[in-house]
Amino acid sequence: MCTISNTCIGPPCRSRSPEPAPLSETKTRLIFALLALFIGLLLGSAIMYTLSTDDLDPIVREHIRAKWEVEINQHNDRRQRMTEERSQWESEIKQHNDIRLEWEVEVNKHNDLHRRMSGERSQWEFEIKQHNDIRLKWEVEVNKHNDLRQCMADERSQLDSERQAWEEMRLGERKEALEEHRRAREKEEEEEERRRAGIYWLELVRAPHCTKYGTREYRAKLGPVGWGVDQLKACRETEIEIHGRMIKPNRCDDMxxxxxxxxxxxxxxxxxxxxxxxGDYKDKGCTAPGSGLRHIEANLKNHDAADEWTAMCTTTPYDFNGLHFDGAISCANWGKYGIFGFWDIEDKNCV
Structure with a gap:
């Protein structure tokens, strides 16, 4: 019988692990059942903890604490609103009190005004009574005055009658006095005429030069007069003929x-x-920028060198551009070039 040895002969060799045997279907189901039971227990515990009302439970306490904070916040909000409403209510009460005080002040003013008006009305009625009394007295005085005036008018009429009679008498006397004075004056004038019968002017002397434009001076000595004749009076009243006219002197000089x-x-x-x-005028332009005046000059003609050139220049009239001047505003003697007059006239073109 052959025995299989675990010893490797020859080249080294690796030992092979035995392959795991596949699980059976029953074991698999058992494992899944255990897992489901474990998960169910966990979920149940969580639900029980959530629904638990035990005050000592931390989760319950935390939940109660959260609700309490919400209620505190709501209470604080209501308290804040009530505080604001109370402040508004107190403000309205204050306004109402202020309005009431103002109304009471106005009522007091009205009462004071009413009392013053009552006092003024009483005073006014008293013054009206005084005025009526004064008016009655005045009417009495007017009646007295009218009576006195009528009496004075009667006396005046009588005085006028007496004055008229006296004036007629005085007028007659005055007429007689005037007539006597007239006769005496005529007698004196006749005597004066007789004295002046021999009064005359000696030679009339013509001045060699003109005194001003169109004017020349003439002089004459009064002839011998009789004793007692007022020479100055005779001079002023005695005429002489000049250029065919009889004229009295402008003045008399006692030399x-x-x-x-x-x-x-x-x-x-x-x-x-x-x-x-x-002569023709010359426009010399504006006197100065913005002056509003234009400078005009002209040459004086028909001037005698013996005449006073200043007097002749300032009295010789001139008309130009619709303007009239009794003489030049200023004058200058430029020798051989003649006498020149100057005018500064208003001109809006020089503004």
């Missing part, structure tokens, strides 16, 4: 005992040599 009394005439007619005139 003393030896030179006598002289009459002076300022003749402003028929003096053609004294009638200077202006």
């Amino acid at each position: 003393g005992m030896f030179n006598g009394v002289w009459g002076v005439w300022m003749v402003d007619f028929d003096e053609g040599a004294c009638r200077t005139f202006w």
Whole structure:
């Protein structure tokens, strides 16, 4: 009988592990049943813990704590709302009290005003009574015044009648006095005329130059007069003929005992040599930027060198551009170039 040896002969060899035997179907089912039971126990324990009401259970306590915190938060919210509502209510009460105080103040003011108005009404009624009393007194005084006025009117009428009679008498006396005075004056004038019968002017002297535009001075000495004649009066009243006109002197100059009394005439007619005139004007432009004035100049014509050039320049009238001037505003003597007058006229183009 042959025996199989486990010893390897020849080259080394590896030992083979025995292959596991497959599980049976019964064992497999048993394993799954145990697993299902274990899972069920775990789930049951969890559910029991969840549904448990034991206060000592930590999970239950945590759950109760969470609910309690929610309720505390809700309570705090309600308390906050109540606090706000209370504050609003207190504010409204304060406003109501303020309004009530204002109303009470207004009521007090109204009562004070009513009392003042009552007092003023009483005073007004008292013043009306006084006014009526004064009016009655005034009417009595007016009646007295009217009576007095009527009495005065009657007296005035009587006085007017007496005054008229007195004035008629006085007028007659005054007429007689005036008539007597008139006769005396006429007598004096007749005597004066007789004295002045020999009054006359000596030679009339014509001034060699003009005094101003169109005017020349004439002078004449009063002739001998009789004793007692007022020479200045005779000078002022005695006429002389100049250019065919009889005129009295403009003034009289008493030159003393030896030179006598002289009459002076300022003749402003028929003096053609004294009638200077202006040549064409020249526009010299604006006096200065923004001045609003334009400078005009013109040459004086028909001027005698013997005449006072300033007087002639400032009195010679000039019309240009619809403007009239009694004379130049300023003058200049430029020698051989002549006498020039200057005007500064308003011009909006120079603004």
